[in-house]
Amino acid sequence: MMIQKTRWLVLGILCVGVMRLDLRANEKSLKTWKAGLAKVVITPEQPIWMSGYARRNKPSEGKVHDLYAKALALEDPAGKRLVLVTTDxxxxxxxxxxxVAQGVRRRAGLARERLLLTSSHTHTGPVVRDSLITMYELNPQQVEVVSQYSAKLAEQLIGLVEQALEDVSTAKISYGTGQADFAVNRRAASPTGVKIGVNPEGPVDRSVPVLRIDDRHGNLRAVVMGYACHNTTLTGEFYQLSGDYSGFAQYALEQQYPGALALFVMGCGADANPNPRSTLELAERHGKALAKAVSHVLDRQLQTVQASLKTKLEFVKLPVVVPSREEFQTRLQDKDVYRQRHARRMLQLLDERGKIPATYSYPIQVCQLGRDLTLVALAGEVVVDYALRLRQELKVKTLWPIGYANDVFAYIPSVRILREGGYEALSSGIYYGMPGPFAEPVEELIISKVKDMASKVQGQ
Ligand SMILES: [Zn+2]
Structure with a gap:
């Protein structure tokens, strides 16, 4: 009798053990990512004014290669989603x-905080609606071209996100970092202040963050790469549309890994330029250098990213120093045509609204992938000091700093750069139509908001 009881007991324990193992195996198979991908050509179909350089005097003349918008949709086992959109x-x-966000919410049910919109900041792409408004004096026909292009673009981007979400299937995600050396700090000291040039001593972030997306069998489906450097190898004399170095890098990787999609995300590279620059050959060379850095990373053992996703999008009010009406009136006589144009616009705003707001509501998005990878996506043209400081101070295992995200409305200078002056601190705001420069608390406000959001996201 005793022996029989013991037998049943042993059998029972074994059964529970097997069931547990089974459950664990099930859990393991459930705890995987799903990923979906999509791409769409967004090359303008007709000549269009090109963005980034004020001195251009005619619309685009053909293309070097096509411009793309690409999307990576991620879904964790709990069904939480994030769609990263990259654009040339x-x-x-x-x-x-x-x-775009409203269309995506309406048609795909995706909340705003789950959509991360980024741009490569190519200077050989089209002008888009409401961006850098003081930089160009477009005639009505050119305004119409930009407006039609932007309307079509918005539709294309909504469709792109829907497509990526519909494409999701089981995926493995891993992460690594490489390095590419062509970025150089561009804030060069001169007797008349800081000028755009080459400053080999200045701070720069040459890291190349890489996210690898494989299918369930381990075949490469997509690679997301980052780099913190202006897409300005091509200067204002170029009238052919292209993605500049980051366009070439995407093409090189897609050629090297047939069937895989390559996406580019800009870092905090507002004060970095490619070096050397100004020829098409150099844009291609830098693109290939970036692609090579990425493929080195792909060849190595990468860090697996666990399948969990948390996202947050919040706003912080940044203080802007708004000049007086008298100051704008004086600027109407300025010898600089852009300052004149800007002053006219500001006076018109003052007439219409009575006053100009002295703050800007600045969006910050934090996305936590697994336990270890934190994407911090900052709006505007963010200078390198933010990435360097966040890497030092943010209590996360791996930080991927992203700039030019969600709302590119101004340069975002640090306190150091505000004090030094120059384009990123002062004059760039004129082209963007900002009323005035940021005040010094800007840096601390952004850094502390990011810290707060990162800790909330980690604690969720
Ligand atoms: Zn820029």
């Missing part, structure tokens, strides 16, 4: 980003 564009104006 100068930047999303807030109005364009919100139009």
């Amino acid at each position: 564009l100068i930047g999303f104006s807030r109005s364009l980003a919100e139009q």
